[in-house]
Amino acid sequence: MTSKRIAVVENILSANDQLAEENRRRLDDAGVFALNVMASPGAGKTSLIEQTVQRLAGQLRVGVIEGDLATSIDAERAEAAGAVSVQINTGGNCHLEAPMVRDALAQLPLNDLDLLIVENVGNLVCPAGWKLGTHLNVLVASVPEGADKPYKYPGMYNGVDILVVNKIDLLPYVTFDMDFFKRGVEILNPGVTTFPVSCRTGDGLEAWLAWVQDSVAAYRQPS
Amino acid sequence: MTSKRIAVVENILSANDQLAEENRRRLDDAGVFALNVMASPGAGKTSLIEQTVQRLAGQLRVGVIEGDLATSIDAERAEAAGAVSVQINTGGNCHLEAPMVRDALAQLPLNDLDLLIVENVGNLVCPAGWKLGTHLNVLVASVPEGADKPYKYPGMYNGVDILVVNKIDLLPYVTFDMDFFKRGVEILNPGVTTFPVSCRTGDGLEAWLAWVQDSVAAYRQPS
Numbered sequence: 001m002t003s004k005r006i007a008v009v010e011n012i013l014s015a016n017d018q019l020a021e022e023n024r025r026r027l028d029d030a031g032v033f034a035l036n037v038m039a040s041p042g043a044g045k046t047s048l049i050e051q052t053v054q055r056l057a058g059q060l061r062v063g064v065i066e067g068d069l070a071t072s073i074d075a076e077r078a079e080a081a082g083a084v085s086v087q088i089n090t091g092g093n094c095h096l097e098a099p100m101v102r103d104a105l106a107q108l109p110l111n112d113l114d115l116l117i118v119e120n121v122g123n124l125v126c127p128a129g130w131k132l133g134t135h136l137n138v139l140v141a142s143v144p145e146g147a148d149k150p151y152k153y154p155g156m157y158n159g160v161d162i163l164v165v166n167k168i169d170l171l172p173y174v175t176f177d178m179d180f181f182k183r184g185v186e187i188l189n190p191g192v193t194t195f196p197v198s199c200r201t202g203d204g205l206e207a208w209l210a211w212v213q214d215s216v217a218a219y220r221q222p223s
Numbered sequence: 224m225t226s227k228r229i230a231v232v233e234n235i236l237s238a239n240d241q242l243a244e245e246n247r248r249r250l251d252d253a254g255v256f257a258l259n260v261m262a263s264p265g266a267g268k269t270s271l272i273e274q275t276v277q278r279l280a281g282q283l284r285v286g287v288i289e290g291d292l293a294t295s296i297d298a299e300r301a302e303a304a305g306a307v308s309v310q311i312n313t314g315g316n317c318h319l320e321a322p323m324v325r326d327a328l329a330q331l332p333l334n335d336l337d338l339l340i341v342e343n344v345g346n347l348v349c350p351a352g353w354k355l356g357t358h359l360n361v362l363v364a365s366v367p368e369g370a371d372k373p374y375k376y377p378g379m380y381n382g383v384d385i386l387v388v389n390k391i392d393l394l395p396y397v398t399f400d401m402d403f404f405k406r407g408v409e410i411l412n413p414g415v416t417t418f419p420v421s422c423r424t425g426d427g428l429e430a431w432l433a434w435v436q437d438s439v440a441a442y443r444q445p446s
Contacts, residue, residue, distance in 0.1 A: 008231050040264040041347045041376060042368025069348065071374045092378055094317065094348035122375070123348055124264045125292065125317035144367040144390065145265025151294045152345070153264060155315055167367065173396055175423070200398070 016130055019098035023105060023133025030110035032063070033219040034118065036096075036132050038156065039140035040149075041122030044166040046074045047199035048140055048208075049117050053081040055209055060114040060216060065104040067096040067121050074119060083117075084108060095126040098133060115216055124153040135219065136161040143167040147177045150184030157188040162195070164208060169198040239353055242321035246328060246356025253333035255286070256442040257341065259319075259355050261379065262363035263372075264345030267389040269297045270422035271363055271431075272340050276304040278432055279338075283439060286336040288327040290319040290344050297342060306340075307331060318349040321356060337439055347376040358442065359384040366390040370400045373407030381411045385418070387431060392421040 027034050039045045046066075053062045064078040064085040075087035086104040088096065101118060108116070118134055120127040139160040141149060144167060150157040157163075163185060171178075185192060195211065197204035250257050262268045269289075276285045287301040287308040298310035309327040311319065324341060331339070341357055343350040362383040364372060367390060373380040380386075386408060394401075408415060418434065420427035 040345070040368075041372055042263060042365075068375050070377050071371075073371055073374060092348075094346070121348065122263070123317070123346060125315075125344065125346055126349065142265075142367070144365070144393065145263075148294075148296055149264055151296060152291050154293050170367065170393065170396060173393060 013129070016098045019102055020131035020133040023098055023101050024135075026102075026105055026110070027116065027133060027135075030113070031220065032110050032113045032116050033216045034116040034134040035136055035138050035162075036118045036120060036127075036134040037138045037140060038120045038124075038127045038160070039122060040124050040142070040145055043122070043140045043142035043145065044199050045119050045122070045140050046077050048164060048166065048197070049083070049119060050077055050081040051199050051202070051205055052117065052209065052212060053078060053083045055205065056115075056212065057082050059213065061112060063108045063110070063113040063116045065101060065108070065116065065118045067100070067119055069093070069121065078119075084113070090121060094121055094123050095130050096120050096132055097130050101132045101134075115212065124149070124156045128156045128159045136215070138162045138164060140164045140166050141181075143170045143176050144174050146175075147181035148184070150181065150188055154188050157185060160189065160192065162211075163189070163192050165194060165196045166199055168196045168203060169201045236352070239321045242325055243354035243356040246321055246324050247358075249325075249328055249333070250339065250356060250358075253336070254443065255333050255336045255339050256439045257339040257357040258359055258361050258385075259341045259343060259350075259357040260361045260363060261343045261347075261350045261383070262345060263347050263365070263368055266345070266363045266365035266368065267422050268342050268345070268363050269300055271387060271389065271420070272306070272342060273300055273304040274422050274425070274428055275340065275432065275435060276301060276306040278428065279435065280305050282436065283337040284335060286331045286333070286339045288324060288331070288339065288341045290323070290342055292316070292344065301342075307336070313344060317344055317346050318353050319343050319355055320353050324355045324357075338435065347372070347379050351379045351382045359438070361385040361387060363387045363389050364404075366393045366399050367397050369398075370404035371407070373404065373411055377411050380408060383412065383415065385434075386412070386415050388417060388419045389422055391419045391426060392424045 064083040066074040078085040289297040301308040
C-alpha cells in the first residue's frame with residue numbers, strides 16, 4: 001500500500017474504534033452482553049444463532065444484528081427462532097463497521113435484552129480488523145472447510161476469544177485432520193476456549209449454551 | 224464511505240486495471256490462457272486445481288499462482304500435483320491485485336505453459352472487484368456452504384464466467400436446496416456455464432476438464 005492509502009485507512013480505523021467504544025458504553029448502560037460472530041460464508045453462523053436463540057428461549061432475551069451484503073434471509077431466520085432482529089445490508093462492504101452497529105443498536109429494545117449477537121459478513125479476513133463494541137469475538141469454523149484454515153487465515157484465528165467448530169457430523173465424510181487443525185489453533189491462539197458442535201444434530205450444543213449462560217451471568221455480576 | 228475515501232479507492236482501482244491490462248498482454252504474447260479461481264475459504268479451489276493439473280498431465284502444461292494471506296501450503300500442493308507454481312503471500316490483504324500477479328508472472332516460464340490458474344484468496348466478497356489480467360473468472364461454490372450463497376454474495380455470483388459446484392458427494396448429508404440455489408444463480412448470472420463436481424470422488428470432473436481443454440484450444444486458434 002502507498003503511504004497515502006495507509007494514512008487514510010488508519011484514520012478510518014481510528015474513527016471506527018471511537019464509535020466502537022460508544023457502542024460498548026451503550027451496551028453496558030443497558031446491561032447487554034454482546035458477541036461478534038465471524039466465519040467463512042456458510043460455516044454456520046446463522047444456524048448457531050438460531051439454535052442458541054431457540055434453546056435459550058425463556059431463559060435469555062436475545063437480540064440479533066445480521067450483517068449481509070444483501071437480502072434479509074438471516075434476519076428472518078433469527079426472528080423465526082424467537083429473537084428481536086435487525087438486518088444491516090452493507091451494500092457490498094465486506095465486513096461490519098462500528099457505525100453500522102450503532103445504527104442497528106438504535107433500532108433494538110436494549111433495555112429488554114440480556115444478550116446481543118452480531119452476525120458479521122461471511123469473511124475470514126476483513127471483519128477481524130474492525131471493532132464493533134461487542135464484548136467478545138466468536139469464530140465459527142466448520143469441518144468441511146478443511147483443517148488448514150488456521151494456518152491460512154491467521155489474523156482471524158489469532159484475534160478471537162471463542163472458537164466454535166461446527167458440522168462435526170460431517171467428520172466421517174470429509175478429510176479433516178483434527179490434530180493438524182488443533183496445532184494451528186494452538187500456535188495462533190493458545191488455550192482458546194473451543195466448542196466442537198453440530199448445529200444440525202445438536203451434538204455439543206449444550207456446552208456452548210452453558211458457556212453463553214455463564215458468560216451473561218458473569219457479565220451481570222462482576223466480582 | 225466518505226468522498227475522500229471513495230476517491231482514493233477509485234484511484235487504486237484504476238491503477239490496478241491498467242496493470243491488469245499489461246498482465247493480459249503478457250499472457251497473450253506468450254499464448255497462455257489464464258483463469259482466476261475464486262471461492263469461500265475451504266470450498267475446494269486448491270483441490271480443483273490439484274485434480275485439474277494431475278488429470279491433464281501430459282496434455283496441458285499448467286502454471287499456478289497461489290494467493291494466500293500466509294503459508295505456502297497451496298503452492299506445495301500444486302507443485303506436488305505437477306504444476307509450476309508461485310506463491311503470493313498477501314500479508315493480510317483479502318484479495319489479489321494486479322501488481323501481485325505481475326510479480327508472480329515474472330517468476331513463471333510463461334513460454335513453456337498452456338494454462339495458468341490463479342488461485343485467489345478465499346473470500347466471496349473482495350476479490351470480485353479486482354481485475355488481474357486473466358481471461359475468465361471461475362467461482363467454486365460448495366454444497367456444505369448452503370444454497371443461499373448466491374443471494375447473499377451477489378457481486379461475486381454476478382461477475383463470474385464459470386461456476387463449479389464442488390462437494391456434491393456431501394449432498395446426502397447436508398441440507399442443500401438445489402432448486403433454490405439454481406434460481407439464485409439464474410437471477411444473477413443467467414445461463415452461466417455450471418459444473419457440479421466432487422473433487423474427492425472425481426464425479427463430474429470429466430466435463431470440467433473437457434471444458435478446460437476446449438477453452439485452451441479455442442484460445443489458441445481464434446476463428
